Amino acid sequence: MVAITAPSSIEQIPLMRCPKANAGQAAAAIPCVDLSAPGAAAAVADACRSVGFFRATNHGVPAGVADALESRAMAFFALPAQDKVDMSGAARPLGYGSKTIGSNGDVGWLEYLLLSVSSNSVKVSSLPPPLRTALEEYTAAVREVGGRVLELIAEGLGVDRALLRSMVVGREGGDELVRVNHYPPCPLRAPGDCGVTGFGEHTDPQIISVLRSNCTAGLQIKLRDGRWVPVPPDPESFFVNVGDSLQVLTNGRFRSVKHRVVAPEGAQSRLSVIYFGGTAASQRIAPLPQVMRDGEQSLYREFTWGEYKRAAYKTRLGDHRLGPFELRAAASEPAQGADPQPHCSSGTCMPQQQQVAQVY
Ligand SMILES: C=C1C[C@]23C[C@@]1(O)CC[C@H]2[C@@]12CC[C@H](O)[C@@](C)(C(=O)O1)[C@H]2[C@@H]3C(=O)O
Numbered sequence: 001m002v003a004i005t006a007p008s009s010i011e012q013i014p015l016m017r018c019p020k021a022n023a024g025q026a027a028a029a030i031p032c033v034d035l036s037a038p039g040a041a042a043a044v045a046d047a048c049r050s051v052g053f054f055r056a057t058n059h060g061v062p063a064g065v066a067d068a069l070e071s072r073a074m075a076f077f078a079l080p081a082q083d084k085v086d087m088s089g090a091a092r093p094l095g096y097g098s099k100t101i102g103s104n105g106d107v108g109w110l111e112y113l114l115l116s117v118s119s120n121s122v123k124v125s126s127l128p129p130p131l132r133t134a135l136e137e138y139t140a141a142v143r144e145v146g147g148r149v150l151e152l153i154a155e156g157l158g159v160d161r162a163l164l165r166s167m168v169v170g171r172e173g174g175d176e177l178v179r180v181n182h183y184p185p186c187p188l189r190a191p192g193d194c195g196v197t198g199f200g201e202h203t204d205p206q207i208i209s210v211l212r213s214n215c216t217a218g219l220q221i222k223l224r225d226g227r228w229v230p231v232p233p234d235p236e237s238f239f240v241n242v243g244d245s246l247q248v249l250t251n252g253r254f255r256s257v258k259h260r261v262v263a264p265e266g267a268q269s270r271l272s273v274i275y276f277g278g279t280a281a282s283q284r285i286a287p288l289p290q291v292m293r294d295g296e297q298s299l300y301r302e303f304t305w306g307e308y309k310r311a312a313y314k315t316r317l318g319d320h321r322l323g324p325f326e327l328r329a330a331a332s333e334p335a336q337g338a339d340p341q342p343h344c345s346s347g348t349c350m351p352q353q354q355q356v357a358q359v360y
């Protein structure tokens with residue numbers, strides 16, 4: 001057993017190895033879409049089909065809105081651990097969390113706030129008022145970006161422009177979340193070619209996710225050919241990813257992208273804010289009839305967002321959550337979900353589970 005002592009509010013977490021991604025390929029692999037350009041709908045649909053992820057520019061959100069949230073959030077995370085819990089409640093799953101993600105044993109080198117933001121009220125009573133205000137302003141702005149992207153996706157798919165947006169934005173009983181993740185600099189070093197896991201590989205269960213980060217790198221996405229590439233940070237852009245629900249709504253034409261975060265090795269923290277656009281619990285998640293070709297069968301059995309969310313929250317982060325809902329082998333990925341050690345070139349890495357058990 002190796003004792004790891006780390007400074008600051010994050011004391012000890014199991015060391016998990018997060019293989020380094022292929023930096024050389026990043027820029028070319030990540031589509032960039034100017035949301036205000038005439039061809040934006042086709043470009044968004046292309047990006048969702050090919051990668052399931054893109055960088056969005058010309059989104060119309062003033063820099064000050066995100067900057068204000070960033071500074072308020074950093075001030076919050078600098079508070080003593082007990083104050084953060086007292087102000088937000090311990091994550092179950094909403095609230096303040098540190099090192100644990102979800103309730104099924106996942107850990108990462110991070111602390112976070114996970115909030116429900118439907119109808120634009122941040123439902124945590126005792127957050128510092130300036131943070132609450134910054135969160136509400138940011139949420140209103142990022143929701144608009146999400147809504148615009150959903151309109152563009154609908155247009156790109158050739159379905160009614162309002163169809164997807166109305167499942168998420170302003171939807172009665174809708175399920176929108178905002179997550180603020182803080183990854184402090186990590187003093188630990190994983191052996192071989194690996195970093196320390198900030199947030200383990202996973203797909204997002206919702207329809208879409210819209211992410212904004214500060215200048216500190218760490219996010220990686222998995223391309224369709226299996227390669228992991230780092231996402232160069234760009235605080236002026238938003239990064240959009242396809243969630244599991246959109247994969248189903250398009251009958252697999254768009255694929256929810258696997259992504260993960262490696263903890264920062266330098267002196268700077270990573271701060272990311274993600275808006276998750278989910279729908280109402282009663283909403284049926286099934287391929288949109290307008291996208292289906294004649295005679296095309298659904299790849300998934302019928303379910304509602306409520307059913308999927310309940311099932312998803314019983315899974316581990318890296319599990320293939322859509323697996324139990326798939327009807328045909330064609331739609332499936334390896335049943336075990338996360339690769340044991342997908343791309344560690346040193347060849348010395350072990351499956352995460354064993355690492356957790358072994359290294360403390
Ligand atoms: C391990 C888990 C954390 C998560 C719920 C889950 O059981 C599986 C999905 C995870 C995820 C990933 C995307 C979002 O960050 C999140 C809020 C979500 O909706 O699904 C998290 C969940 C969480 O942190 O509670």
Ligand SMILES: O=C(O)CCC(=O)C(=O)O
Binds near residue numbers: 211213219261
């Ligand atoms: O923090 C990040 O950059 C990504 C986090 C993430 O994927 C998530 O919270 O679901």
Ligand SMILES: [Fe+2]
Binds near residue numbers: 202203204259
């Ligand atoms: Fe995610």
